[in-house]
Amino acid sequence: MMCLDNIVQKFMDKRVGMSPLTYREDKAIFKLAQDYFGHISDWGQLHPNTLDDIFEKIAKDKSVDRRNRVKKKMQQLIDFAIRYQLVDFTNNPFHQVKLQSVPKHQKRDKKHFESSNDVPREHHTITRLYEMAKTPQQKLLILMATITGGRINEVLDLKWSDINVKNPQEPLLKMKNSKLKMNDECMDRHRLMDINPQFLEKIYEQKQLVDKRMTKLKEQYLKDRSYREYFESKETEVAHTSKSDKRADMKWQWVITTKYGDKPCYSTALMWYHKIWHDTYMKYKDHQEYPFLHGSKPQGLTFHAYRRYYANSYRDSFGENYTKAHHDGLQLRIGHKIGSQVTDDFYTDWQNSQLLKAKMNSKINLGVDF
Numbered sequence: 001m002m003c004l005d006n007i008v009q010k011f012m013d014k015r016v017g018m019s020p021l022t023y024r025e026d027k028a029i030f031k032l033a034q035d036y037f038g039h040i041s042d043w044g045q046l047h048p049n050t051l052d053d054i055f056e057k058i059a060k061d062k063s064v065d066r067r068n069r070v071k072k073k074m075q076q077l078i079d080f081a082i083r084y085q086l087v088d089f090t091n092n093p094f095h096q097v098k099l100q101s102v103p104k105h106q107k108r109d110k111k112h113f114e115s116s117n118d119v120p121r122e123h124h125t126i127t128r129l130y131e132m133a134k135t136p137q138q139k140l141l142i143l144m145a146t147i148t149g150g151r152i153n154e155v156l157d158l159k160w161s162d163i164n165v166k167n168p169q170e171p172l173l174k175m176k177n178s179k180l181k182m183n184d185e186c187m188d189r190h191r192l193m194d195i196n197p198q199f200l201e202k203i204y205e206q207k208q209l210v211d212k213r214m215t216k217l218k219e220q221y222l223k224d225r226s227y228r229e230y231f232e233s234k235e236t237e238v239a240h241t242s243k244s245d246k247r248a249d250m251k252w253q254w255v256i257t258t259k260y261g262d263k264p265c266y267s268t269a270l271m272w273y274h275k276i277w278h279d280t281y282m283k284y285k286d287h288q289e290y291p292f293l294h295g296s297k298p299q300g301l302t303f304h305a306y307r308r309y310y311a312n313s314y315r316d317s318f319g320e321n322y323t324k325a326h327h328d329g330l331q332l333r334i335g336h337k338i339g340s341q342v343t344d345d346f347y348t349d350w351q352n353s354q355l356l357k358a359k360m361n362s363k364i365n366l367g368v369d370f
Contacts, residue, residue, distance in 0.1 A: 002086045004038055011080050029073045032058075032066065043078065044089030048096045055097060064102045071097050111300030113309045116316065116367015123290040125280075125301075126309070126368045132280045136209040137264075138272050140256050143206070143370055145303055147199045149310030149334045152303035154178050156263060158255040160207070163195070171195045177335045193333050202370045203255075214252050214261060273298065307334060310364070311347040317365045 008030045012023070036054050040046060059067040075094035081087045113125050121127060126146055133139040144155045154175050164172040174190050195203075252261040258268065277298045284292035294301060314330050315322055328338050336343050 002081070004034060004040075007077060007081050007086055008034075010084070010086065011077050014080070026073065029069050030077070032062070033070050033074055036070070037074065043087060043093065044091070046093045048093065051093060051097050059100065064100050068099050068102070071099060111305060112312065113301065113305060116313060116365060119290055121367060121369045123287075124368045125292070125294065126306075127370070128280050128284055128292070129276055130368075130370050132283065133272075133276050134279075135259075136206040136213075137256055137258070138276060139370075140203065140206050140210075141269055141272060142276070143199070143202060144255060145306040146310070146366060146368060146370075147195060148173065148175060148193065149307050149314075150175050151178055151307065151335070152266060152269065154335070155303075156254070156256055156266070156269060159253045160255060161253070162255075163200075163203070165200065168200075169197060171197060171200045175335070179335060191332060191335055196364070199370065207255075210252075210257065213259065217260070270302070273302065308347050310334065310366075311343070313366050314364050 055067050078092045130142045162174040173195050254263045258264050281292050281296045
């Protein structure tokens with residue numbers, strides 16, 4: 001039977017299109033799994049009690065959260081091995097292992113931006129970050145993460161064609177559901193949400209600056225042969241190696257781009273964000289009335305914190321009138337399944353059992369200035 005390392009390699013090779021962050025996380029989980037399961041040669045004869053003992057050891061050595069992550073990945077891995085006949089058995093023993101509740105003291109503390117009621121809009125952390133962003137692309141990164149509540153890969157995937165302004169008073173944004181699984185019929189491939197016209201104005205204000213740079217680049221490489229060769233080599237590289245940009249003519253179609261019009265990768269966006277954060281900290285750390293209290297690095301307040309801020313701002317916009325129907329609307333907006341416990345556990349709390357009809361286009365008070 002194929003060894004665990006080889007199965008993992010084949011499994012990772014098949015998973016095309018995953019983000020670099022997901023790839024690194026999966027590799028780390030499988031490396032941990034190798035330490036505890038690498039000695040097993042006959043998976044088909046593995047007794048549930050043996051598995052329970054191993055997982056109990058993982059929980060003791062690491063944490064219950066790590067134990068659960070290893071369980072999920074190993075179950076997924078062995079399902080894959082059975083499907084592609086890499087093993088000589090058909091029953092996955094990991095299906096018999098149950099997930100454990102993470103003890104309260106082991107749960108990661110989810111950091112949040114301050115509430116819109118805590119500080120004046122002009123002193124809100126997100127307002128300051130937007131102000132300190134040096135380029136239109138960086139400003140659009142902060143802006144789109146804030147007003148969409150999208151996952152960072154969904155935000156980076158946005159194109160200008162995804163913004164529908166046929167009705168300027170009620171503009172719509174189409175966002176891809178990146179967590180959608182192949183056979184998932186409970187969710188649409190894309191989700192629609194309204195944009196506050198005030199924010200739309202800011203989006204297109206930054207787009208004008210991006211368009212100016214695009215025009216300047218084209219004029220420059222038409223004059224300068226060496227610059228033209230450099231720009232075209234970048235274009236060729238994108239056309240032949242990028243999974244998202246199959247053709248060079250897709251340059252500049254993204255809402256957020258590099259300075260050459262390509263879609264930035266996650267690590268590039270994170271590098272921008274860390275620089276913006278540090279500059280903001282240096283400027284406001286000694287502010288007399290509202291000092292910057294988050295520290296010089298955005299620990300716990302990176303891109304996913306914008307999703308939590310969006311979810312809580314949505315809830316706070318309804319106040320005591322927040323209903324189950326509003327909660328369903330929130331889950332549609334942030335790309336969760338209706339009824340998903342994840343929304344309650346990690347984003348916002350839902351305790352109201354009253355059912356009322358909610359309008360999907362209710363304006364959200366984000367409490368920030370752009």
